[in-house]
Structure formats: C-alpha cells, structure tokens
Amino acid sequence: MVLSRLRNKTRFVVLPPARLTVFGPFRNVHIDPSAYDDLLAAMQRFRGEVYLADGAIQREDLQDGRHKQSIDDRSWHVLSLDASGRICACLRHLEERHATGFDDLWVRHAALAESPELGGRFRAAVENEMNRARSHRISFGEVGGWAVAESHRWTMEPLRIILATYGLLQLRGGCAGVATATFRHGSATILRRIGLSSLADDGAELPPYYDPQYGCQMEVLRYDSRFPNAKYLDAVAELSSTLSHAAVYCRESGIRSAFHHMIQRFDLPAAKTAFVPAAV
DSSP states (O other), X not given: OTTGGGTTTOEEEEXXXXXXXXXXXXXXXXXXXXXXXXXXXXXXXXXXXXXXXXXXXXXGGOBTTBOOOTTGGXXXXXXXXXXXXXXXXXXXXXXXXXXXXXXXXXXXXXXXXXXXXXXXXXXXXXXXXXXXXXXXXXXXXXXXXXXXXXXXXXXXXXHHHHHHHHHHHHHTTOEEEEEEEESXXXXXXXXXXXXXXXXXXXXXXXXXXXXXTTTEEEEEEEEETTOOOGGGHHHHHHHHHHHHHSEEEESSOHHHHHHHHHHHHHTOOGGGOOOOOSOO
16 A cells, blocks of 8 residues: 555554544544543644744744644544654544534634635635535534644655545545645645645635735645545555554543533533533
8 A cells, every 4th residue: 555654653543522432433442531631732732843843833822832722622633653652743623513604613713714805705615615515414624733743744644644634534424624724845735636625716716825823825725535636545545444443542431422412412501410420
C-alpha cells in the first residue's frame, strides 16, 4: 500500500468528543479520563508550538502553552505519535450534528464571513453544502487544527494524517463539510490533491482571502469523505482499518455518555434531572 512504509514509524491515537463513548467499529476503546485529558493537553501544546513557530498565532494566544479552542472537547482528534510516544501530527474534525444553519457553525468565525463583498456568498455556499449533506443522509462537519512537526513535514506524515481522518469519517458513516486551509507549507495544495475542492456559490468559486488573525492567505474548501481522489482510495481503506484497531481514549463512561445523548436528543435540562451515574 502507498503508506505502508510509515506503518512502523508512527501510530495513531483517536480522541472522540469528551462526552461521547464509542464502540462499533473501534476495537481498542479505553474509558480513561486521565489519559484523555493528558492527550488532549499534549495535543494543544503541540499545536500551539507549531502554530507559534509558523507565526500563525502570538504567544498571548496560548494558555499555559496550550492552543485551546472551545470546540476541542466537542471534536474528534486524530493524533499521530512517533516512536517515542510524542505527537508529531494532529487533525481535528467537528461534527455539526445540531447545526441548523451557518450561524451555528464554527466556520462562521472565518474572516471571509466578515467580507462585505464575499460574506453573503460564503454563507450561501456553506449552507448549500449543509443541505447537500442532509439530502445524502450523511453528517456535516468541519476539519481544522491541522499541525505537523517540522521534523515530519518532508515525510508522508502530512498526507497520512489527512487520509487517516478520511478513514475515520468512513468508519463514522461518511461526512461532507468544509475546511479552512492556509497557503503555508502548501497545505491548501495538499488538500486539493487529496480531493478537496473550492467552495462555490451558484457555480462560482469563492476566491482565497487574507486572514488577519493568522496573517496569511486562506481559502475555504469543501470535502466529501466518500469520494477522495481515486489515487488514494486504497490508502484511505488501509488507514480506516488501521484506525479501527488504534487506541481510542474516551473521557466518559458509556452510561453517562448515553444519558447526555438522551438529554441532547430530547432537549432536557440536565441540571434539573435527578439521575447521577454511579461511576465515571
């Protein structure tokens, strides 16, 4: 397979959303709040170090050396660990299951949304993608938080972490969505090579834009995990199988996770319930 030569050099760890316990296709699930918190914090420190070195953020954007974002504990994280157990790459996927429109999405914070000329087109294009996902009965989400250690940038690792995330989404039943991509280190080019394409409104592609927060040119791309570039189909299938056996660390036990899901589903006020899980 195309990425087999890296199989013995790095390994994957998966972090699901903090309130979610997963089983299904995953065969190596651990309910371990301490390990979950440690790995999430390590990922945030790693991401902060990479982004700070790249000039994408300032030191004041870090909290105790960590690049924290409010969606981190609601997202899936694919981590790649080197032979020493250190994180060398990471990528985040946020499933927007409860979003009904653009204003509910994380991507609404993108600088493009504030553009007088392109903001309206951006909103319309994203909501078109949401409607398309619903019509195909797949979830809608957002990819971000991509970081790769400098020591691994000229290896297959940047490509591998993205294809592994495609594999994760395949295990989850498929997902369409959007990703904001920087032009730094050829990131947008790599994503296009894998199969992502320009976001478009009424057939007209949205152009790249400058993001003052990250100090670089960016663009918003669309993806559908069911249809990567045909060149990488075998690699996605291989990595999907690899992830099904990778260590998955959950923060909450199944009973508490199921209870939280019930609260969300029926819109119950959690603070007023009398149920207390026996153990977490």
